[in-house]
Amino acid sequence: MSTTQTRQHSQGERPDDTGAFAWLRGLGPRGRRAFGGAFGGYALDSYDFFTLPLSMVAIAASFGLDKGRTGLLTTVTLVVSAVGGALAGVLADRVGRVKALMITVVTYALFTVLCGFAPNYETLLVFRALQGLGFGGEWAVGAILVAEYASAKHRGRTLGAVQSAWAAGWALAVLVYTLVFQWAEADLAWRILFWTGALPALLVVYVRRNVEDAPQAAEARRAGAGRGSFRAVFRPGLLRTTLFAILLSTGVQGGYYTLATWVPTFLKTERGLTVVGTGGYLTLLISGAFTGYLTGGYLTDRLGRKKNIVLFAVLSAVSVLAYTHLPAGANTLLLLLGFPLGFCMSAIFSGFGSFLAELYPTAVRGTGQGLTYNTGRAVGAVFPTLVGFLAESWGVGGALVFGAAGYGLAVLALLGLPETRGRELV
DSSP: OOOHHHHHHHTOOTTTTOTTTHHHHTTTHHHHHHHHHHHHHHHHHHHHHHHHHHHHHHHHHHHHHHHHHHHHHHHHHHHHHHHHHHHHHHHHHOOOOOHHHHHHHHHHHHHHHHHHHHHSHHHHHHHHHHHHHHHHHHHHHHHHHHHSOOTTTTTHHHHHHHTHHHHHHHHHHHHHHHHHHHOOOHHHHHHHHHHHGHHHHHHHHHHHHHOOOOOOHHHHTTTTTOOTTGGGGGHHHHHHHHHHHHHHHHHHHHHHHHHHHHHHHHHHTTTTOOOHHHOOOHHOOOOHHHHHHHHHHHHHHHTOHHHHHHHHHHHHHHHHHHHHHOOTTTTTHHHHHHHHHHHHHHHHHTTTHHHHHHHOOOGGGGHHHHHHHHHHHHTTTTTHHHHHHHHHHHHHHHHGGGHHHHHEEEEEEEEEOOOOOOOOOO
């Protein structure tokens, strides 16, 4: 029996299972519990992240901030997340995926809550930076945990399903934001929204009791191979992969976080929408994102990792240009374009979990994925701040076009990376 067949048999995967949820059944009981933990962690990671973009107008009013300093709150979160993500990746290789996952969740939940108690802008900036330590590590650790349970055949759609948790958390944040800002005055409402970031504590209880590392990862760590280090992913055999993976992540995340940070402000300040109106527009954007994650996961298995990224990089750039250049008063069309915008800019991420995991061997997989994804996030984080400063003269809508340039950078980065579809994790 081949290694692949043995692995499929041990996880309960049937080669003849071609149903819509074959990817989920193929994970086996332990893999499905790991999927639940990673999905919940990423959903709540998203929820805690979006407490800031949704509250930015109220925070700016409370502390008298200009757009540049407001944008800096997002940038510092993403820059520090690079440190948190890289450290979490090494931690995942050294102490295990599950322990690292719990540490990241507790970290981002704690500092999100503390943001709600910030007495001034400087304190909020510090707490938001520390929140980034946990925020940066959760996705990489959770994605690796699930990737090591998934088969090569279904890994793209399995990780795409994990990625869809981002849209679920975003939707929950918008719902809670809408309710809280209708119930309380803005000066208090943004603080309440941050306090609800304590929710992830419940997930940690589930993960601690039910989730464990995939056997091959646990075995590698016991054998002494799981000693991830930053030096290891920059050695000659992996240097090229690491550099181009960072460039890829920078382009995609620079485009994405520009939109995620500034679209709510764009809808309020340049389209004059109310809280409920903004929530309505974001509903289509988030619905498109959820559908995009699932569709992108399917296509990354069908087309390959690189083709999926190229396809949606082009479509995302076109969507940004269309979304931000509609004439004033065309709010109905703006509403309709929200769905394809969310769809395209999310579908491009669906292959990341599988692609980055497949680029690295088990012993340094956490380090490689955590470092490349989060370094790209940190460099891409410069985009929202630049948009904040450019918005003073260009307007938010005009400045958002800058985010589209990131997708062109992502396509160029693919020239230096191999196609990994069908690759077994070893």
